[in-house]
Every structure is written in C-alpha cells, then in structure tokens.
Amino acid sequence: MSVSDGSTGTEPRRASGLQLLRDSTGFRSLWSARVISVGGDALSLVALMLHVADTTGQAIAVSLLLLVGDFVPSLLSPIAGAISDRFDLKRVMIACELAQGMALLLIALSLPPLPLLLVLVGLRAIAGQVFLPASRAAIPGLVRDKDLETANATLGFGTNSAEALGPLAAAALFPFVGIRGVLLVDAASFLLAGAVLLRLRSLPPAPSPEGTKASLLADAKCGLGYIRSAKVVQVIALGFCAIVAFNGVDDVALVLLATESFAAGESAVGLLLGAVGIGLLLGYALTARYSARMSLVTLLVAGFAVNSAGNLLTGLAWAVAAAFTTQFIRGFGIAAMDVATNTMLQRLVPQGMLGRVFGNLYGAIGVAAALSYIAGGFLLDATSAPTTLLIAGGGGLLTTTLVALTLPGVLRKHTAGQDKDATETQGGTQ
Structure with a gap:
C-alpha cells in the first residue's frame, strides 16, 4: 500500500474535516469522546498540581505527580498496545474512559494523602496509556483510507484545542466549585466520553493466523x-x-x-x-x-x-x-x-x-x-x-x-x- 495514497479523477474526493464529523457517526463519536476527556484531563491537571502544592508545600511532590502521570505509564506501553490488538477496540476504549472516570471520582471524593493520590493518578494514567493506541488503531476502521490524513489532523486539532482551553476553564471554575468540584467535572467528562463511545460500531481484533491466542x-x-x-x-x-x-x-x-x-x-x-x-x-x-x-x-x-x-x-x-x-x-x-x-x-x-x-x-x-x-x-x-x-x-x-x-x-x-x-x-x- 502506498503511503502517498494518490487518487485518480474518477475516484470519490477526499472528505474535509467537517464532512467527516458530519457524515461519519463513528469518527464523530471518537472525536467527541477524545475532545471531552482531554479537556477534562487538562482541568484536573491544574487542580491536582494546586492541591499537591498547597497540602505538601514541596516542589518535589508536584514533580512526583507529573512523573507518575506522564512517565511511569510509558514503561507499560508494550502491554498497553497488546491490549488494543487483543480485544475489541470499542470495548477497550470505553473501559479505559470508565476506569479513568472512577479513579478521578475517588480522588475528588477523598482528596487522599500524597502516597495514595499518586497510586490513583498512576492507575488513571495507565488507563489513558491503553486508550491512546486503541484510539489511533481504531481510525482506519472508521474512515476511508484516503481520508486518514484529514481524520488524524481533525482529531489533533480537536484534542489540542481542548488541552489549551482546559486550564482556562479550570481558572474560571475554581472560584465557584473549588478543587474538589473541578476534579468532579473531570470525572464526569470521562464518564460522558465513555457514553459517547457507545455509538461506535464493534471494532473486533484481527484474527490470529494460528487460530489461537497467545x-x-x-x-x-x-x-x-x-x-x-x-x-x-x-x-x-x-x-x-x-x-x-x-x-x-x-x-x-x-x-x-x-x-x-x-x-x-x-x-x-x-x-x-x-x-x-x-x-x-x-x-x-x-x-x-x-x-x-x-x-x-x-x-x-x-x-x-x-x-x-x-x-x-x-x-x-x-x-x-x-x-x-x-x-x-x-x-x-x-x-x-x-x-x-x-x-x-x-x-x-x-x-x-x-x-x-x-x-x-x-x-x-x-x-x-x-x-x-x-x-x-x-x-x-x-x-x-x-x-x-x-x-x-x-x-x-x-x-x-x-x-x-x-x-x-x-x-x-x-x-x-x-x-x-x-x-x-x-x-x-x-
């Protein structure tokens, strides 16, 4: 398969990003879920950093929070990718969104001490690490091959917009709901994203050549x-x-x-x-x-x-x-x-x-x-x-x-x- 994906004049034209969102229910559901959960995640990152800084007064505690959230899940990336190839991608993504939502809900309700907080943040981050390859692997099953560039760019535009607006939304919400309220909003965003993904069709894994699973x-x-x-x-x-x-x-x-x-x-x-x-x-x-x-x-x-x-x-x-x-x-x-x-x-x-x-x-x-x-x-x-x-x-x-x-x-x-x-x-x- 050529990566240039050239087309002739007799083939259907490539869809624009807006056309993909309008005409493809599956891609629209994936795009919406990602934008919702990424926006909510940007909210909670600000809230958690402020909470850790206020309760511990130590910069190293904030560094540990970021390390657990960003770096530690990377060490499990081979397993995260294998899960995506082993199970139905729709079920994998919904399970990951629900797991992240439940972890944020526990954090919001208890605001636990730092050791337990780091454990919960790590579990949430691991679920997010599993979601990422699953979401990218799902795209070829949701759009035509010739629309992959547009789909990836449209998804990138949506998620990065949400990530940029998240801290601004957090700043607007803090005076009214506080840190606990912002964390609850993030938990709700993951649960909502999981509900949106229910509209996806089943995306089963490719069959094993040997007919049995390792x-x-x-x-x-x-x-x-x-x-x-x-x-x-x-x-x-x-x-x-x-x-x-x-x-x-x-x-x-x-x-x-x-x-x-x-x-x-x-x-x-x-x-x-x-x-x-x-x-x-x-x-x-x-x-x-x-x-x-x-x-x-x-x-x-x-x-x-x-x-x-x-x-x-x-x-x-x-x-x-x-x-x-x-x-x-x-x-x-x-x-x-x-x-x-x-x-x-x-x-x-x-x-x-x-x-x-x-x-x-x-x-x-x-x-x-x-x-x-x-x-x-x-x-x-x-x-x-x-x-x-x-x-x-x-x-x-x-x-x-x-x-x-x-x-x-x-x-x-x-x-x-x-x-x-x-x-x-x-x-x-x-």
Whole structure:
C-alpha cells in the first residue's frame, strides 16, 4: 500500500474535516469522546498540581505527580498496545474512559494523602496509556483510507484545542466549585466520553493466523519483535523520538529565554508558550485541508525540519517578537510530523499489529521527553537558554537529514516486500 495514497479523477474526493464529523457517526463519536476527556484531563491537571502544592508545600511532590502521570505509564506501553490488538477496540476504549472516570471520582471524593493520590493518578494514567493506541488503531476502521490524513489532523486539532482551553476553564471554575468540584467535572467528562463511545460500531481484533491466542506478555513481545523487523517503522519511530529528545526541553528553555535573556517578565513567557499552541492549531487546520497534496514522506520530513528549525532560530532571536514568530511557525511543523507519523503507520502496519506499534511509539515518546527534560535541565544550568535552543534545533535538523536520506529507501523495500507477499498469497490460493 502506498503511503502517498494518490487518487485518480474518477475516484470519490477526499472528505474535509467537517464532512467527516458530519457524515461519519463513528469518527464523530471518537472525536467527541477524545475532545471531552482531554479537556477534562487538562482541568484536573491544574487542580491536582494546586492541591499537591498547597497540602505538601514541596516542589518535589508536584514533580512526583507529573512523573507518575506522564512517565511511569510509558514503561507499560508494550502491554498497553497488546491490549488494543487483543480485544475489541470499542470495548477497550470505553473501559479505559470508565476506569479513568472512577479513579478521578475517588480522588475528588477523598482528596487522599500524597502516597495514595499518586497510586490513583498512576492507575488513571495507565488507563489513558491503553486508550491512546486503541484510539489511533481504531481510525482506519472508521474512515476511508484516503481520508486518514484529514481524520488524524481533525482529531489533533480537536484534542489540542481542548488541552489549551482546559486550564482556562479550570481558572474560571475554581472560584465557584473549588478543587474538589473541578476534579468532579473531570470525572464526569470521562464518564460522558465513555457514553459517547457507545455509538461506535464493534471494532473486533484481527484474527490470529494460528487460530489461537497467545498470552498477553507473548503478544507484547511479538509487538517488539515486529518493530525490530520492520525497518521502515523503526526509522519513523526513532526519528520522531529523536526529534522529541532534542526539542522537548523547549518549554523550560522558553521560560528562561523570556525572563533572563530578554528580561521581559511573566507576560512574555505566556506569549512564547502560547505561540506554539496557536501555530499548532493552525497547522492542524492546514494539514487537514492540504496534506493529501504531498507525499507523507515529504510531510514528515518537513515537519521534523520546521519543528527543529523553529527552536534553532528562536535561539538566535533578539527580542520577544522574533521568538514569538519562530515558535508560531514551529507549531506548524509539530502538526505536520504528528499527522504524517500517524497516517504512515496506519497505512504501513498490519491491522493486527497496529495497537502494539502505537503503544510502543507513545511509550518511547514519553521516555524521550523525560530524557529531554533531564538533559536539557543540565544544559540550561551549564550554558544559557539561547545556547540550549541552538543545540536542540541543530540536533533536530541532523535527525531530519538522516531520516530524509534513509526513509525513502526503506519505504521502497517495505512496499516491495508487501507486494511480493500479496502476489505469493494470491498464487497460493489459485
């Protein structure tokens, strides 16, 4: 299957994002559920950080909260992906939403001490880690192959919009309902999302070639083995993770760039951090509309390059306005690489392996982000924010070059191998 997904003039036209939401009940249900739960999750993150900071008075406690919520579930990513490939995706996603809702409900009702709070946050995060690959693996079963780019971009636009608005909604709700009330709203959002997913049709797993199911651990090991054998998947995943490892430190670096290098104050921090988000949303909108006009390889490499160049040029910026512009443009690159990566994997990976590939990818991204925060923190202490951004952007551009030189060749070999297997299969059935 070609990842360019070119079409002839006699084939039905690709749907727009609005058309997909209007005409596809399944995709509309998945999109709505994701927007609702991501928005609610952004609410609770603010509430939990404030609660932990107020009750413990220790920054390390907030760090532990973020670590348990973001990094620890990444370690279970092979299992999370295997669950998606083993069971009906509709049931998996509904169960994950309900599990997250119940965990938030327990937290809201009890506001437990820190050790128990971390356990409940970890359980919620693990359920979320299972949901992510399941949701991405479900998309090919809900839209036409030619609409995958648009579907991924539309989903990215919706979830990132909800994530951006969540903290603002939390700020508006705090004076009226307090921390407990905000957490209850998040719990309700997960339960509502689960109810919305009931409208999905059944999305059963691909049948096992041997006709029998292996253990869950064996399925997870098989998923890791597939990634080791599929060179094209390795290049895409390693390239994405390397870009994150180099550029993930940008959030911290931008804070120091605004406050120390530019001596511009807290308002400038908000501007620089907001610039990426604005560019990201516009990038998803443009990608949904125009991504089908270029090959996915071009879109991926362009996304890597713009993302990395944005940080490098920010390191050279002389004022807040210049840095705002480069970060705004960088958001377009993040959207492009996200849509290209998801769509390529959805087209290249067998359906029965797709959950495990996405599960391992998201887990690896979480590890890469953690490494970026740690290494970037040391680099910021040893040098400066501009220097750190220059190194981050330069490393990302080097990664981009390696991917651009490697990916077309391994993609051709992968496609040729698929065509050969299809020919042999057809010959064996005649």
